[in-house]
Amino acid sequence: MSGLPKGDPLKSETSLNDKGQIGYLFFKVEKNNSGLEKITLESRKVADGKLKSVPSFDREAAGIGDFIVLLTDANGKEIVKQLVEDPLNQNMESFEKEGISRHKVSLETAEFSVRYSHSAEIQTVRVEKITSAGNQLLFNEKL
Numbered sequence: 168m169s170g171l172p173k174g175d176p177l178k179s180e181t182s183l184n185d186k187g188q189i190g191y192l193f194f195k196v197e198k199n200n201s202g203l204e205k206i207t208l209e210s211r212k213v214a215d216g217k218l219k220s221v222p223s224f225d226r227e228a229a230g231i232g233d234f235i236v237l238l239t240d241a242n243g244k245e246i247v248k249q250l251v252e253d254p255l256n257q258n259m260e261s262f263e264k265e266g267i268s269r270h271k272v273s274l275e276t277a278e279f280s281v282r283y284s285h286s287a288e289i290q291t292v293r294v295e296k297i298t299s300a301g302n303q304l305l306f307n308e309k310l
Contacts, residue, residue, distance in 0.1 A: 187217040190285035192236070192292060194306075196254055197276045204255065206294050206306035209278070213285050221284065224248040229297050232256055234305070236281045237293040247283045254279040 191212045197205050229235070232253035238246050252258075254277035259270050283289075294306035 186215060188213050188285035189216045189218055190283050190289070191280060192283075193278065193280045194294070195276065195278050196305075198255060204296065204305055208292065208306070208308055211310065218282065218284055222249055224250055231297055231299055233297050234279070235295045235297065235302065237295070238283060238289045239291045239293065240288045241290045243291075246286060246289050247281075249281050249283070251279050251281065 191214070193209045193211070195207045195209050197207075199205055224235075229250050230253070232255070234251040234254070236247075236249045236251060238248075240246055255274050257272050257274065257277070259272050260267055261270060289310060291307065291309055293304065295302040296305050
């Protein structure tokens with residue numbers, strides 16, 4: 168080991184890889200006059216850090232109206248897959264004399280975001296809506 172030159176390139180590569188990054192994607196969804204959703208990617212950010220936990224995708228937990236956000240590489244291979252509960256039909260809690268109650272609130276516009284471990288491999292973001300007839304593609308864009 169003492170024969171290695173100062174500033175060993177292997178050592179510096181390892182330290183760069185240890186520093187992770189978190190990616191954030193911020194979306195806006197709007198219902199148009201015909202009731203169809205239109206999604207816009209409002210902004211994206213990358214910050215230093217690591218996610219404490221990576222959300223696992225559970226298809227069984229998904230309901231009709233929920234969104235699936237897929238981040239893929241240049242070949243279309245899934246790198247990240249996350250579930251977003253239906254942002255246009257949110258469950259709200261209210262405090263009343265009887266206690267806490269839940270109400271479903273329908274919105275015309277809403278915002279939602281996803282966090283993920285950033286990777287240079289991620290090239291495309293896709294958002295699908297779960298419907299009774301299958302998944303409907305709402306958004307597809309190169310990053």
